[in-house]
Amino acid sequence: MAALLAASLLWAFSFGLIKGELAGLSPVAVAAGRLVVAALIFLPLAGRQVAEPRARLAAALLGAVQFGLMYVLYVASFRWLAAWVVALMTIFTPLFVMLLAGGLAGRGRLRNLAAVLLAIGGAALVTVQSARAEMGWPGIVLLQGANLCFAVGQLRFAVLKRRTGAPDAGLVAWMYAGAAAVTVAALPVGALLGDHPFAGWSVRSLLVLLYLGALPTALGFYLWNRGAARTRPPFLAAANNLKVPLAVVVSWLVFGEAVAGGRALAGLALLVGALLMAGNPAPRREA
Numbered sequence: 001m002a003a004l005l006a007a008s009l010l011w012a013f014s015f016g017l018i019k020g021e022l023a024g025l026s027p028v029a030v031a032a033g034r035l036v037v038a039a040l041i042f043l044p045l046a047g048r049q050v051a052e053p054r055a056r057l058a059a060a061l062l063g064a065v066q067f068g069l070m071y072v073l074y075v076a077s078f079r080w081l082a083a084w085v086v087a088l089m090t091i092f093t094p095l096f097v098m099l100l101a102g103g104l105a106g107r108g109r110l111r112n113l114a115a116v117l118l119a120i121g122g123a124a125l126v127t128v129q130s131a132r133a134e135m136g137w138p139g140i141v142l143l144q145g146a147n148l149c150f151a152v153g154q155l156r157f158a159v160l161k162r163r164t165g166a167p168d169a170g171l172v173a174w175m176y177a178g179a180a181a182v183t184v185a186a187l188p189v190g191a192l193l194g195d196h197p198f199a200g201w202s203v204r205s206l207l208v209l210l211y212l213g214a215l216p217t218a219l220g221f222y223l224w225n226r227g228a229a230r231t232r233p234p235f236l237a238a239a240n241n242l243k244v245p246l247a248v249v250v251s252w253l254v255f256g257e258a259v260a261g262g263r264a265l266a267g268l269a270l271l272v273g274a275l276l277m278a279g280n281p282a283p284r285r286e287a
Contacts (some may be wrong), residue, residue: 003227004239007220009051010130012246015093021208027078028190029197030209031071032183037213038221042173056174058160063175064154067221068182073146075190080139089143091139091244094119094237096151101233112234115277122245130267154236158229168226175225176218189225238274245271 024028050056094116151219153175160171187197228236245268 001227001231001235002240003223005238005242007083007224007227008239008242008246010216010220010223011243012250014212014220015247015250016214017080017208021205025165025200025205026190026195026197027075028072028183028186028195030077030212031054032180032187033209034175034217035067035071035131035180035183037147038218039148039173039176041214041218042169042176045167045169046177048062050164052164052166052175055160055164055166055171056162059171059174060181062153062156062160062178062181063172064178065149066178067165067175070146070153071183071223072186073149077139077143077146078192079151080136080145086139087145088124089140090147091124091241092119092144093240094145095101096148097155097233097237097240100151101237102154109278112237115234115238116272118277119241119271122241124266124272125267125270130185151240154225154228155233155239157225161229168229172222172225176221235275238271238277241274242271266287 018030042284046056050059074086074090077089081089096113157171157175160170164171191197227239231239246267249265249268
């Protein structure tokens, strides 16, 4: 639980920085830069902690899906969706987590479903707006693909860890390597579509990128997967939406943005209720 909360707080602080310092820059370049920085930070652990070649390949492929492909699909969805619609559509990750984990079938399915719906409702309370917006179906499909990638990654990380017995940090190091490769490969594709990766950068924006790559990305994703490997799926599913109201509260209290603080606090209260409904976060010990 502590690792999931710490990762959510790191991500909550990153939204204000991205909006204030990196607006107008190539989103594909920002994603690639963050993952390259994360890969470089964890590089010393890659060869030292994971010796088996098949484990390295499996981790790199998992990272390419959970972080790399997720970022590419997420960024591409902005071509068809307004920013607030993107924020709204990301709140369905808990549903993917529970469906993939089989938590909506068998014993306890009604309680798990209620916890997931409460988590989605809490995040929706924060992100939904009364203004009408165009909702292009290609963008919706791309964004749900991003949600699916992130859900698959966090669930499969626990399986990969059990199969290989490798330390969390070593596996995540190879995941970042795979993710960085995917996003760097996407840069020329983005350039062909009019997304100029090297335009508009300054020393200040590069420093912000280094911070985002080192803390919200490198440390944040590591903490999230570490926590996910030690958490029951119902609790993990609900925790996926913690970052939404936390980000609004941080933007309100730290960055001084005019936001609906009351709705953010109400949404956070609903998410806490979802976590309580999900029950004990720790998985049962196997005999």
